[in-house]
Amino acid sequence: MIAPAYVRLMAEYNAEMNRRLYAAGARLTDAERKADRGAFWQSIHGTLTHILWGDIQWMSRFDGWPKPDVGQKQSAGMVEDFDTLRARRTKADADIVAWASRIDDGWLAEDLVWFSGSAGREMRRKKGPLVVHFFNHQTHHRGQAHALLTACGQETGDTDLFLVVPDAA
Numbered sequence: 001m002i003a004p005a006y007v008r009l010m011a012e013y014n015a016e017m018n019r020r021l022y023a024a025g026a027r028l029t030d031a032e033r034k035a036d037r038g039a040f041w042q043s044i045h046g047t048l049t050h051i052l053w054g055d056i057q058w059m060s061r062f063d064g065w066p067k068p069d070v071g072q073k074q075s076a077g078m079v080e081d082f083d084t085l086r087a088r089r090t091k092a093d094a095d096i097v098a099w100a101s102r103i104d105d106g107w108l109a110e111d112l113v114w115f116s117g118s119a120g121r122e123m124r125r126k127k128g129p130l131v132v133h134f135f136n137h138q139t140h141h142r143g144q145a146h147a148l149l150t151a152c153g154q155e156t157g158d159t160d161l162f163l164v165v166p167d168a169a
Contacts, residue, residue, distance in 0.1 A: 001128040004103045010135040011100035013165045014142075015093035017156075021048065021145055022086045024154035033082060037148050040141075044152070046076030047145045049085055051138055053078050055092050058134045061114050062127070063099045072117060103131075 025033055025044055033045040041047040053075035059065040070078050079085040108128040116123045146156060158164060 001126075002108060002132060004100075004105065004108070007103045007108075007131055008097075008100045009161075009165060009167070011093075011097045013161055014135065014138050015097055016164050017142055017159065018051075018089055018093055020156040020159075021142060021149065022089060024149045024156050025082070025145075026086070027154055028149075028152060030082060032152060037151070039144055039148055041076040041144075043076075044145055044148045045082060045085070047141055047148065048089070049078050050075045051141045051145070052085065052089055052092060054137050054141070055096065055134075058130070058137075059092070059096065059099065061112060062131070062134070063095075065095075 034043045036042045039047055041050045053068050056065055056068045060067045068078060079088060110127050111124050112127050112130055113122065113124045146159065
C-alpha cells in the first residue's frame with residue numbers, strides 16, 4: 001500500500017508544516033491562542049495539543065514511546081504552556097523523522113495489535129494503513145489549526161506538499 005519513502009516524505013512534510021504553524025501561533029498572545037473559536041478542540045492551542053497527543057499515542061504503538069498522560073477527551077488540555085508545547089512538538093517531529101528513517105517494507109506489512117480506547121476493544125491491523133491514518137490525522141487537524149490561524153490574520157506560507165518538500169515533486 002505504501003513504501004518507506006512515503007513515510008519519510010510525510011514525516012518531513014509534517015515537521016515543516018508544524019514549524020510553520022507554531023511560528024504563526026507564536027505571533028499571537030496566549031489568550032488569542034486559547035480562545036474558544038468553535039473548533040472541535042475549541043482553540044488553536046487545544047487543536048495543536050490534540051495533534052501532539054495523537055502523535056504520541058500512535059508512536060507509543062509504532063515505536064515504544066510512553067503513552068500520553070491523559071485520555072483523548074482531555075487531549076486538548078494535555079500541555080497548558082505554549083512554549084512547552086512547542087518544544088515537545090519540535091522533539092516529537094525530530095523523533096518521528098528518525099523513526100521514519102528506520103521503516104522498511106517488512107515493518108509496514110506487519111500487523112499491529114493494540115487496545116483502542118476509541119473503539120473500546122483490541123484491534124489488529126496492518127501497520128502500513130495505520131501509518132497512513134497517523135499522517136492523515138495530523139493533516140486533518142493541522143488544517144483546522146491553519147484555518148483558525150488564518151482567521152486570526154496569521155500566515156504560514158504554502159501548504160501544498162510539493163511546495164513544502166521540494167523532493168516531493
